[in-house]
Amino acid sequence: MKIAFVSTYPPIHCGVGEYTKFLLVGLNSIQKHSKYYVIASSDVGEEYFDTTVSAHIIPVFEKKNSQTYSKILDVLSEVNGVDILHIQHEYGIFGTSTRILEIAKEAKEEKLANTTLITMHTVHHPYTIRPETLEFQKSLSEYVDAIIVHSVVQEFELYSQGIDPRRVHRIPHGTFVNPYLGYPRPKLASSLGIVYDKLKFPIITLMGFLRPDKGLDILVEALRSLKDSSATLVIGGEIQSSEMEYFVYELLDSGHIFIEKYLSNEEMLMLASLADIILLPYKDKPGAYSVSGVLHLSMGSLKPIIGTSVPRLIELYQYAPRFIVKPNDPRELALKIKWLAENYELAVAYASSLYSYAVRTQWIRMARRHLALYNVLLGKEVVEKITVEPLHLCD
Known part of the structure; x- marks a missing residue:
């Protein structure tokens, strides 16, 4: 053929x-x-x-x-x-x-x-x-x-x-089932240029192309209300909008980590394996229906994913609706991050149907x-x- x-x-x-x-x-x-x-x-x-x-x-x-x-x-x-x-x-x-x-x-x-x-x-x-x-x-x-x-x-x-x-x-x-699952975290951090000893747990990540529709501004506002949290946010990706630079550097001033470059799929898989929680606080354009490739990469990493109720994340909504928050709602996002960090084992068990879907796709x-x-x-x-x-x- x-x-x-x-x-x-x-x-x-x-x-x-x-x-x-x-x-x-x-x-x-x-x-x-x-x-x-x-x-x-x-x-x-x-x-x-x-x-x-x-x-x-x-x-x-x-x-x-x-x-x-x-x-x-x-x-x-x-x-x-x-x-x-x-x-x-x-x-x-x-x-x-x-x-x-x-x-x-x-x-x-x-x-x-x-x-x-x-x-x-x-x-x-x-x-x-x-x-x-x-x-x-x-x-x-x-x-x-x-x-x-x-x-x-x-x-x-x-x-x-x-x-x-x-x-x-x-x-x-x-969907890729992440080949880096089970790798030692210090080794993954080193491969990504991250000093492992500077990480505080849980490790939260947002990755991919950094555009206004990725909800980075909402995440920044959500993290302001989580100042007592010991979590480290690792952002990885290529900035594709100048207005995103302000939010990225505000996060850097708060002690979080930014891998400022286009991440290969191998590097994204490493970052997903390093993380405890993956964030997708997306904001879709009106009337445009697509599916997130980063969602499928994240699903294959078998980690809890917090996302928004947008068409791009319809599969997350279908298979793990309790991980969904409303778009443009930093308060709800902050509460969901806090709940997931405090109930991590429960969240992992709850996501079993999502992980099953990852294997089937x-x-x-x-x-x-x-x-x-x-x-x-x-x-x-x-x-x-x-x-x-x-x-x-x-x-």
Whole structure:
């Protein structure tokens, strides 16, 4: 089978690109004889072969420049076509132009792809501040054979906008079970450049891209009311908004720790393993539904997670609702941190259903679900193994 993804890709700092690589890791581990291509954005740099996933990385198109998307067809022609053309869509990469959808349709008409799919990493609701996204979404069924989403909210939002339910497939975001669980904490701290003796317990962390929607301002206010706490907050990530610098440096003045750089996935896994509590005090934009990759990385670390009731964290809300607080509420966040620190063993036991979900959504399992869908779309018979398991309505 020949599979081509249209996506961003590392070393570019982009969640969609990381997602594509993780999916390729899973696919390559179960389908080694397939050929994989990533038709990537030009900022990835020179064409190369990624030996870790056995994929050809071919950077050709410019982000949000629909005039360059025709180069995708040129690449498909050069590799003599593919069985699967799979677009990893994010509005920040492709904008709202339907040109990327037209490329998918043209690829099929020109027999450069046997079947076409699109993963919608963000789905917009009519209350969105970007109404032009709704026209894009309404046209999805006209151009591609299948649409993949990650959450129940995204799935039913597309249904309500008139998308044929037979075209929509929900495959959860993949999860890594953290390989650093059980590592000595001093060793993890040293690997992250942290002086272990300066840490006070419990260790709380917030990690990832530091933007206004990550709720760092709410966390700062919450911690002001927890001055008697001995906890250490470790923030790790790349500042992507100048207004975040003020809040970061206020935390530094309070004795907390900031790892100021883009964290690789390996470093994020180390930090999650070092921590006792992981914080996701997010604030979503109105009417934009997505799923948090940091949530899935955190779930695989088998630590209690405090998050907000936003669509991005719908799975946390489903599987561990007592870890949820309202967005923009520093008082409730402070009380939840205090409660969790004082009842840690109880919280760990309570989160067992969340940890079970993390295991069920491991990347290799999500890769198998992708592969099964590819085979169905290609008209191949798929034999499923039927096993009796406890009923889980949300996975």
